[in-house]
Amino acid sequence: MALLTATLRSAAPLIFAAMGGLLCERSGVTNIALEGFMLMGAFAGVAGTWFSNSPIVGLLVAITVGAAGGFVFAFWAITLRADQIVAGTAIVLLGLGLTSFLTEQIWGQAGSSPGVERLPTIGLGMNVLLPVAFLLVPITHWFLFKTKPGLRVQACGEKPEAAQAVGINVAKYRYAMVVISGVLAAVGGAYLSIGDLSQFTTNMTAGRGFIALAAVIFGNWMPWATMGAALLFGFAQALRFHVQALDLPIPQDLIIALPYILTLIAITGLLRQSTPPAGIGRHASEG
Amino acid sequence: MTDRVGNAAAPAVEMRGIVKRFPGVVANNGIDFAVRPGEIHALLGENGAGKTTLMNILFGLYHPDEGEIRVNGRPVRFDNARDAVRAGLAMVHQHFMLIPRFTVAENVILGAEGPGLALDREAARERVAELSAQYGLDVDPEAVVATLPVGMQQRVEILRALYQGGKTLILDEPTALLTPQEVDELYSVLNRLRESGDTIIFITHKLREVAAISDRVTVIRRGQTVGTRETAETTASQLAELMVGRAVSLRVDRPPAHPGEAVLVADDLHLTGSQGRAALNGVSFELRRGEILGICGVEGNGQAELIEVLSGLRRPQRGRVLLKDQDVTATGPNRRRRMGLSYIPEDRHGRGLVLPFTLTENVLLGNVEDPPFSLGGRIDYPGIRTLTQRLMRAFDVRAPAPETPAAALSGGNQQKLIIARELQREPDALLAVQPTRGLDVGAIEFVHKQLVAERDKGRGVLLISFDLDEVMDLSDRILVLWEGRIVGDFPGGRVTRTELGLLMGGRSLDEHAPAAD
Numbered sequence: 001m002a003l004l005t006a007t008l009r010s011a012a013p014l015i016f017a018a019m020g021g022l023l024c025e026r027s028g029v030t031n032i033a034l035e036g037f038m039l040m041g042a043f044a045g046v047a048g049t050w051f052s053n054s055p056i057v058g059l060l061v062a063i064t065v066g067a068a069g070g071f072v073f074a075f076w077a078i079t080l081r082a083d084q085i086v087a088g089t090a091i092v093l094l095g096l097g098l099t100s101f102l103t104e105q106i107w108g109q110a111g112s113s114p115g116v117e118r119l120p121t122i123g124l125g126m127n128v129l130l131p132v133a134f135l136l137v138p139i140t141h142w143f144l145f146k147t148k149p150g151l152r153v154q155a156c157g158e159k160p161e162a163a164q165a166v167g168i169n170v171a172k173y174r175y176a177m178v179v180i181s182g183v184l185a186a187v188g189g190a191y192l193s194i195g196d197l198s199q200f201t202t203n204m205t206a207g208r209g210f211i212a213l214a215a216v217i218f219g220n221w222m223p224w225a226t227m228g229a230a231l232l233f234g235f236a237q238a239l240r241f242h243v244q245a246l247d248l249p250i251p252q253d254l255i256i257a258l259p260y261i262l263t264l265i266a267i268t269g270l271l272r273q274s275t276p277p278a279g280i281g282r283h284a285s286e287g
Numbered sequence: 288m289t290d291r292v293g294n295a296a297a298p299a300v301e302m303r304g305i306v307k308r309f310p311g312v313v314a315n316n317g318i319d320f321a322v323r324p325g326e327i328h329a330l331l332g333e334n335g336a337g338k339t340t341l342m343n344i345l346f347g348l349y350h351p352d353e354g355e356i357r358v359n360g361r362p363v364r365f366d367n368a369r370d371a372v373r374a375g376l377a378m379v380h381q382h383f384m385l386i387p388r389f390t391v392a393e394n395v396i397l398g399a400e401g402p403g404l405a406l407d408r409e410a411a412r413e414r415v416a417e418l419s420a421q422y423g424l425d426v427d428p429e430a431v432v433a434t435l436p437v438g439m440q441q442r443v444e445i446l447r448a449l450y451q452g453g454k455t456l457i458l459d460e461p462t463a464l465l466t467p468q469e470v471d472e473l474y475s476v477l478n479r480l481r482e483s484g485d486t487i488i489f490i491t492h493k494l495r496e497v498a499a500i501s502d503r504v505t506v507i508r509r510g511q512t513v514g515t516r517e518t519a520e521t522t523a524s525q526l527a528e529l530m531v532g533r534a535v536s537l538r539v540d541r542p543p544a545h546p547g548e549a550v551l552v553a554d555d556l557h558l559t560g561s562q563g564r565a566a567l568n569g570v571s572f573e574l575r576r577g578e579i580l581g582i583c584g585v586e587g588n589g590q591a592e593l594i595e596v597l598s599g600l601r602r603p604q605r606g607r608v609l610l611k612d613q614d615v616t617a618t619g620p621n622r623r624r625r626m627g628l629s630y631i632p633e634d635r636h637g638r639g640l641v642l643p644f645t646l647t648e649n650v651l652l653g654n655v656e657d658p659p660f661s662l663g664g665r666i667d668y669p670g671i672r673t674l675t676q677r678l679m680r681a682f683d684v685r686a687p688a689p690e691t692p693a694a695a696l697s698g699g700n701q702q703k704l705i706i707a708r709e710l711q712r713e714p715d716a717l718l719a720v721q722p723t724r725g726l727d728v729g730a731i732e733f734v735h736k737q738l739v740a741e742r743d744k745g746r747g748v749l750l751i752s753f754d755l756d757e758v759m760d761l762s763d764r765i766l767v768l769w770e771g772r773i774v775g776d777f778p779g780g781r782v783t784r785t786e787l788g789l790l791m792g793g794r795s796l797d798e799h800a801p802a803a804d
Contacts, residue, residue, distance in 0.1 A: 146405055146406055147404050147405055147406055148400045148401075148403070148404060148405070148406055149404070150406070151393060151396075151397060151400065151406055152397070152398075154386075154388075154389070155386055155389070155397055158386045158387070158388055158389070159384075159385075159386045159387070161384065162384040162385060162386050162397075163386075163397070163398075165368065165378075165380065165384040166384070166397050166398030166399070166447075166451075167367075167368060167369040167372070167398050168397070168398050278387065278388070
């Protein structure tokens with residue numbers, strides 16, 4: 001039971017970021033910036049809470065910062081047609097550098113912020129954002145496969161020039177999806193800093209953005225399967241806290257490394273043939 | 288005056304005095320073009336004559352510098368493709384603008400999904416099925432586009448054009464990827480559309496198609512209209528003359544072949560393609576001296592892989608390649624060239640030339656190690672320059688000087704330069720892949736003559752082309768490649784388009800009902 005709730009708690013932030021990443025990639029933009037958005041969200045959540053004494057305000061600040069970050073990334077990757085991997089890496093580095101710098105500037109201490117108030121809990125150590133994460137999965141599924149804009153997002157991701165030929169504004173849909181991915185990843189970050197914990201520490205996301213991306217790939221860009229992958233990664237993380245209690249004959253280091261090993265396996269596509277959106281990373285021709 | 292909507296006498300589309308200049312070129316230099324409602328009107332012109340520019344102007348992608356466009360008698364000004372669609376125009380693209388992973392219905396409704404946020408798939412499916420039945424298109428709305436044959440995908444494009452309210456359909460080189468049977472089916476679809484009152488503009492550079500389908504034809508040459516004719520009152524050679532500006536011979540003059548011993552042998556070649564399925568599945572044939580061996584087939588049936596294996600760019604998983612009785616299966620391209628294999632690649636810009644290099648440097652490519660190009664490791668540039676000049680004369684490569692970059696040449700002249708370079712090596716076997724792709728009629732005539740001349744010098748010529756007419760006109764023997772296998776082997780001139788077409792489509796000759804050809 002403890003392992004189950006720990007799995008859900010570890011999976012929830014991954015699901016936030018993964019649903020954002022999924023929508024973004026489905027629209028045809030490679031999104032390795034998730035890690036950066038998460039970290040910015042984690043920081044902004046704590047900073048907003050610290051200044052306002054309200055974790056709800058903190059969450060809103062995180063959403064705003066995520067949207068802004070998404071907008072910057074979209075501007076680079078779509079309007080300026082920068083390489084999406086390079087632009088994404090820049091966001092990750094920016095997130096790491098900026099949050100460390102501002103931590104020192106605001107609180108005068110390197111490494112971590114002081115403790116702040118947390119979001120309300122709903123029992124079993126779970127905070128209010130946890131059910132929201134799981135609710136996002138059917139919403140994403142519905143949006144993508146049952147709505148008009150969802151069909152268009154898929155078209156932009158599969159073959160942007162074909163979408164354009166029927167009069168769809170590819171850039172507009174991609175902008176929207178990138179900004180949504182920024183928001184969702186930032187909420188995932190805030191989940192960590194003001195939901196699970198009550199402070200910000202340097203690089204506290206520790207690669208969760210990349211793991212979320214791996215979950216998208218693992219889940220073959222399908223919402224439910226991506227949630228399954230996120231639960232698997234969440235389980236691998238949760239195992240770490242329970243390995244001593246369970247007294248398994250496995251070295252602790254291996255358990256800690258497990259999520260990352262799974263990520264590696266996922267992104268090398270070893271487990272099965274994955275089919276990414278065909279037009280990912282491709283710009284629609286102009287005109 | 289502009290209030291006269293749908294004037295019956297007015298042309299469905301009229302373009303008057305269209306001029307479009309780009310930096311350095313005048314793409315359209317006074318084009319007049321009028322299409323009557325309810326007719327199939329062919330727009331005939333060579334590659335580079337200005338057809339594409341004209342259609343881009345009609346679709347609002349470019350604004351003309353001069354001239355006027357009228358649709359149903361009313362002057363229009365389109366700012367984008369959407370405006371054109373709203374006015375009842377619809378484009379069926381040469382490279383289909385379909386999303387392979389979507390179903391037919393999803394593709395058809397995309398961009399015109401109807402009101403509301405939620406997608407009404409059921410209504411879409413019904414509407415698509417209804418339209419499909421109405422025009423006899425026989426398309427399953429639920430089928431995933433990627434699983435459909437090319438001809439069927441084209442019908443999906445037509446279906447979408449109709450769904451979006453197109454009354455005037457523009458088809459851009461619609462037969463380029465089709466088998467002859469699919470072409471016939473396309474013709475009957477177009478005839479049905481005409482019967483129900485739709486207007487069709489059929490862009491092509493193939494004379495055969497003009498005669499087969501159009502009511503009238505407008506010929507454009509070098510950006511200008513040279514005439515509009517009733518198709519029934521004109522002949523292929525008259526049209527060719529209009530299109531090229533001089534008399535051309537449409538038939539290749541080809542004396543009987545005298546095949547000698549085998550020079551290039553493919554023996555049971557197997558190769559797995561990029562998708563993990565067999566690209567070559569036991570291909571065997573012999574190319575003999577003094578013959579042109581043509582390989583026809585629809586693009587993507589193993590042609591690219593076969594050429595890579597024969598030229599030495601890839602090694603087969605099984606089987607052997609013999610060049611002049613020597614096993615060269617494991618021999619690289621350079622060594623094969625020096626043993627007497629020349630290669631005219633399909634892709635002039637990728638494999639054929641280094642575009643920023645001068646003509647002299649391009650002639651040098653692949654020849655650096657041999658005299659007279661180099662001696663003792665030193666390249667003889669003055670000598671190559673002289674050679675280049677000689678080749679330019681002999682092969683009619685029109686360029687200012689040997690120092691001109693290859694990029695500055697027209698496609699036809701680039702191709703002639705490649706052919707000149709490959710033939711001056713006096714090869715024993717010549718691989719010619721799509722040697723006339725994208726060339727104008729004059730250049731095609733020249734290239735074909737060169738290939739026949741090589742044959743008559745006792746060289747083996749392997750011709751791989753997606754243009755069935757080209758294969759039939761030139762080949763002494765014809766092989767049909769389908770899904771990585773040779774499914775037909777005929778003496779040239781003893782097989783019909785229909786028979787080849789059946790095999791190219793993966794069917795057998797037993798299904799062949801006697802048909803007029």
